[in-house]
Amino acid sequence: MGGEKQWVGLAYVAPYVIGLLVFTAIPFGASFYLSFTDYPLLSAPIWVGLQNYIELIFHDRTFHRALQVTMTYVFITVPLKLTFALAIAYVLNYKLKFIGFFRTAYYVPSILGGSVAIAVLWRYIFADIGLVNMIITGLGFEAINFFGDPRYALFTITLLRVWQFGSAMVIFLAALQSIPAHVYEAAAIDGANKAQTFFFITLPLITPVIFFNLILQMVEAFQEFNGPFIITDGTGAPLRSTYLVPLYIYDKAFRQFDMGYASAIAWILFAIIMVLTLIAFWSSRHWVYYAGDKRS
Amino acid sequence: MKNTITLATAAALMLTTAMTSAQAADLRVSWWGGDARHAATQQALEVCGDIHGHNISPEFTGFDGHLERLTTQLAGRTSPDLMQVNWPWLPLFSPDGTGLADLNEFSDIIDLSQWDQALLDTGMRNGALNGLPVSITGRVLFYNADTYAEAGVEPPATWDDMIAAAETFKSELGDSYFPFSASRYNAMLLVSLYATQQTGVGFIDPETNEVNWDQATLAEAINFYQSLVDAGAIKSWETDAAMGNPGLHERGDWAAGEIGSSYEWDTTVSQIAGPWGEDHPLIPVMPPRVEGAVSDGIFRKPSMMFAISASSPNQEAAAEILNCLMLEEEGVRIMESHRGIPAAASAVALLEQEGLIDANVKAANDLVLAADTPPASPYFEDPAVRTAFEGVLEEYAYGLLSAEDAAAEIIRGTEQALRRVQ
Known part of the structure; x- marks a missing residue:
């Protein structure tokens, strides 16, 4: 392709490229520069070198606490969400009556899940006189202080994330449906029961999709903001037990107007996500099986 | 000629108008x-x-x-x-x-x-x-006249009266009744109110932008907050948080009249009276005073x-x-x-x-x-100062810090925040 046609092609991709540059690439680069500055937003940034990073890594107790909470949150949420999504997808893969309706119904939480309205609703459901405590006390147990007790507070926002299992479920469902029927028939002829079929046929065959969902959900979980922000008024209460790193970035950037420091936190978070993703890719060689793979 | 004069007059008028009006x-x-x-x-x-x-x-x-x-x-x-x-x-x-x-x-x-x-x-x-x-x-005490009347208690003039009211509330109305409410930002304001009444100066000096209170003064005010919790005059931080931190007017206990009073902005009366509408029982009064107070201490x-x-x-x-x-x-x-x-x-x-x-x-x-109260510093509500104060006070309320350590940490955090914002 050359001459005029080449320009037409470029014109077609231009909106995307411009959008990528203006809204992603330039801010990405700018935030890296700003992470080495003291930038109070309303005055010019001043170069401070590695000071923000040194403060963050060696002295900032709030950051250490936020990182610890975020790690706990991610390591609980991601496996729980993937397990739940896979279990529901497995059930929805059966040829049941009204299966189309059920598939839609189970996907709905994903559409509503991250919204402000649902986070507000969550606050009422888990309040001392909310639905969950009504059920707990109705069963004869003592009410749980979900928002005031640091042992339980993280549980509420974890559950809010797990509840949004729909998108992972749809991807699992597509993977389950792509497994050829003859594989199951062969297993049945060999006398495999349902558990053996699931663990030795189904699971290995969908490992590429599990891996894809794992990376996707992990990256999303590290960036979680809406739920804890709304449920705790942005404070990460009680005792910062729900104070995820993105809340700290927001606090520093938009409440304390310390954009340079906030950028440094964002880059450390980026580095952590990058390292964990690379570890996941490295480990995938041992547990993910692709079609045509020599090990298959 | 006549036309020229008319035009010139009109132009002058237009110019005058343009000079006085954008x-x-x-x-x-x-x-x-x-x-x-x-x-x-x-x-x-x-x-x-x-x-x-x-x-x-x-x-x-x-x-x-x-x-x-x-x-x-x-x-x-x-x-x-x-x-x-x-x-x-x-x-x-x-x-x-x-x-x-x-x-x-x-x-x-x-x-x-x-x-x-x-x-x-x-x-x-x-x-x-x-x-x-x-x-x-400014902040004043809005008390629920119906609840106080039901308990047979006059609105407290001193903090000792407030503590005494707590006992009467429990015996006359039940354990779910509290004569006052203060958590999170309101707990910070309560501590500030007490220390300002005692010292006659606010937390931050508006002239020098430096912390006015020493560690002992602030520790005493923090202990006072705990004394209200211990006496049942206010809910503990942890119990209060169980509701999911809604606004006062959205709280079930406030709407049910179980909370006798709250220290609120004077302009918010229509909002906090929301559960009752126009015919509400809220009456504004000056907050109780500590014995030997040198000022009303309210935040104005x-x-x-x-x-x-x-x-x-x-x-x-x-x-x-x-x-x-x-x-x-x-x-x-x-x-x-x-x-x-x-x-x-x-x-x-x-x-x-x-x-x-x-x-x-x-x-x-x-x-x-x-009110007889010292001038406030705009830095008192600076987000960084507020985080330093409220966050440490929460740690104290959960028993992770002593009042003395909390006071020292609040002063240290505030001074650090003030250095940065200035």
């Missing part, structure tokens, strides 16, 4: 508030826009997130021409007085003589008048200000609208007391004359104005 401009005006304020301000802007020939686009939100929005706009030089700002935001937006327009330059448009000089001074930054105070606000400050963007190309037009909203009869009548009792003398006189001031707001505001 040309028709497209203006953006922003504020935060509730529905009633939104409706009144939109209507007032429409009327003022018509009077002065400007086209006005209103931009309004709730309070949450407004600071973040405005700061981002100011940083991007896309802020509205005329904006409502919170008093503690002035040092953030205009540390050296140049971040916002100097309203002194528009004294031919805005009649600044309608404000007390002391009040105007609260809007000054480095000699520039960056914000024009709309009203003065300019409630909000109007400011003009330093980057606005239509500053004169914005000044005309500002004057219309705050001083011209048409604007003042519509704005009423939706931003509290106006600070401008002519505006308050007009509203009083026409009976347009909300009696509830007036009663609470009279208490605020009459």
Whole structure:
């Protein structure tokens, strides 16, 4: 392709490229520069070198606490969400009556899940006189202080994330449906029961999709903001037990107007996500099986 | 010749008009508030826009997130021409007085003589008048007259009375009843109220911007907070948080009358009386005093200000609208007391004359104005200072720190925050 046609092609991709540059690439680069500055937003940034990073890594107790909470949150949420999504997808893969309706119904939480309205609703459901405590006390147990007790507070926002299992479920469902029927028939002829079929046929065959969902959900979980922000008024209460790193970035950037420091936190978070993703890719060689793979 | 003279006269008149009145401009005006304020301000802007020939686009939100929005706009030089700002935001937006327009330059448009000089001074930054105070606000105790009557208790005049009331509340009404409420920011204000009553000075000196209290004073105030919890006068931080931190007016215990009183802004009476409507049982009084108090200690400050963007190309037009909203009869009548009792003398006189001031707001505001209390520092509400104070107080409330350690940590964190914001 050359001459005029080449320009037409470029014109077609231009909106995307411009959008990528203006809204992603330039801010990405700018935030890296700003992470080495003291930038109070309303005055010019001043170069401070590695000071923000040194403060963050060696002295900032709030950051250490936020990182610890975020790690706990991610390591609980991601496996729980993937397990739940896979279990529901497995059930929805059966040829049941009204299966189309059920598939839609189970996907709905994903559409509503991250919204402000649902986070507000969550606050009422888990309040001392909310639905969950009504059920707990109705069963004869003592009410749980979900928002005031640091042992339980993280549980509420974890559950809010797990509840949004729909998108992972749809991807699992597509993977389950792509497994050829003859594989199951062969297993049945060999006398495999349902558990053996699931663990030795189904699971290995969908490992590429599990891996894809794992990376996707992990990256999303590290960036979680809406739920804890709304449920705790942005404070990460009680005792910062729900104070995820993105809340700290927001606090520093938009409440304390310390954009340079906030950028440094964002880059450390980026580095952590990058390292964990690379570890996941490295480990995938041992547990993910692709079609045509020599090990298959 | 006659035509020439007529033309010359017309031209001179036009020139005079142009000198005293800004040309028709497209203006953006922003504020935060509730529905009633939104409706009144939109209507007032429409009327003022018509009077002065400007086209006005209103931009309004709730309070949450407004600071973040405005700061981002100011940083991007896309802020509205005329904006409502919170008093503690002035040092953030205009540390050296140049971040916002100097309203002194528009004294031919805005009649600044309608404000007390002391009040105007609260809007000054480095000699520039960056914000024009709309009203003065402060915290008073709103008590639920029905609940107190049911318990057979008079509103407490001293903190000892409050502790005694707790016992009566429990015995007469039940364990779920508390004569007072203070958690999170209100707990911070309670500690501050107690220490200010004892010392006669606020937490941060508004002149020097340094912490006024020593560790022992602050520790005693923190211990006082705990003594109210221990006596059952207020719910513990942890118990209070179980509700999911809703606003006071959204709380079931408040609506049910189980909370006897709360230390709130004078202007919020219509909001916190929400569960009862117009016929509410809330009565504003001065908060209880500590024995030997040297001041009432309440938190009093300019409630909000109007400011003009330093980057606005239509500053004169914005000044005309500002004057219309705050001083011209048409604007003042519509704005009423939706931003509290106006600070401008002519505006308050007009509203009083026409009976347009909300009696509830007036009663609470009279208490605020009459209080003997030291001037507040705008830095007291700085987000970093608030985080340092409230966060440590929470750790104390959960038993992770002693009062002495909490006091030392609050002072250290505040001093660090003050160094940065200055």
